[in-house]
Amino acid sequence: MPARRLNTRDRQDGSVTDRRTFLTRTGDETFLPSPSAVGPWGPSTVSGLVVCGLVGYAAEQAAGDEDFVGTRLTVDMVRMAAQGELRTKSTVLREGRRLRLVDVTITQQGRNVAHGRGVFARRSQTPPGEVWAPGVVMPAPPDADETPVFGPKPYVGDQALPARDFDPWRDASQAKYVWYDFDATLVEGEQTSPFVRAAAVADVSNPLTNWGSEGLQFVNSDVTMLLSRLPEGTMLGLAPRDRHDAGGISVGTAVIYDRLGPIGVTTVAALPSEVRMQIPNHPRAD
Numbered sequence: 001m002p003a004r005r006l007n008t009r010d011r012q013d014g015s016v017t018d019r020r021t022f023l024t025r026t027g028d029e030t031f032l033p034s035p036s037a038v039g040p041w042g043p044s045t046v047s048g049l050v051v052c053g054l055v056g057y058a059a060e061q062a063a064g065d066e067d068f069v070g071t072r073l074t075v076d077m078v079r080m081a082a083q084g085e086l087r088t089k090s091t092v093l094r095e096g097r098r099l100r101l102v103d104v105t106i107t108q109q110g111r112n113v114a115h116g117r118g119v120f121a122r123r124s125q126t127p128p129g130e131v132w133a134p135g136v137v138m139p140a141p142p143d144a145d146e147t148p149v150f151g152p153k154p155y156v157g158d159q160a161l162p163a164r165d166f167d168p169w170r171d172a173s174q175a176k177y178v179w180y181d182f183d184a185t186l187v188e189g190e191q192t193s194p195f196v197r198a199a200a201v202a203d204v205s206n207p208l209t210n211w212g213s214e215g216l217q218f219v220n221s222d223v224t225m226l227l228s229r230l231p232e233g234t235m236l237g238l239a240p241r242d243r244h245d246a247g248g249i250s251v252g253t254a255v256i257y258d259r260l261g262p263i264g265v266t267t268v269a270a271l272p273s274e275v276r277m278q279i280p281n282h283p284r285a286d
Helices: 048-063 194-202 205-210
Strands: 008-010 016-018 021-025 030-033 068-077 086-095 099-108 111-122 151-156 176-181 185-187 218-220 222-227 235-246 249-258 261-272
Touching (some): 021 048, 048 068, 048 086, 048 099, 048 194, 068 194, 176 205, 194 222, 194 235, 194 261, 205 218, 205 235, 205 249, 205 261
Parallel strands (some): 021 185
Antiparallel strands (some): 008 016, 021 030, 030 086, 068 111, 068 222, 086 099, 099 111, 151 176, 176 235, 218 261, 222 261, 235 249, 249 261
């Protein structure tokens, strides 16, 4: 298998950053988005994927105990983040024997951008017995040589599409799926944890559940992720489970997978976007 090409971009100060790095730490609680963090709604925006990842990162850092596993993350998108420094503030609301609850706020120039809350549970044993669970169909993950260095591989039904080719998602008669190779670094110089990786990819459930015959016309106001376990590896999949809309409000739910099987669910509420998506095949890694 050929060696992977390192994708880089020049920073304004003349240094170089890996294209798969989204944020550079500028202080204890401050982060600067890289060009790779640009969102699909315009060149001055920051992707919701990055915002969700940063909320998960801040919550996990504050929880601060490897015996506690992230089981829930809720992110409210207060306003669209812009290119510029982001500041996080984390508060541990509960530090119990079995549960920890962390509140996170992201601000930009003194204005709230996102508010999140993470729940972390102490590892334990599953009680004996069997419990009914609904079956969900998910295409098999792509082979490593079929997967882009970083990014999404969409499906319509069981048909795999070229990497980042979402135009066939306009077919509203079939279910859509996506496998996402999050082989990326959220914060430069730091290892991206499984919980943060899942938090970032959870935001992709908005295009998964809301892409229709006219493209993506909904922007999500929140993301809620629930995990029964942390993902193994960098490959994460999303399978749609449900969607409803009425009066311009959409609610969509997807099941989260890794290569071993389902690991949780994610739900988004969305509103009609006031601007058209400007980067239809976002996120890019070329």
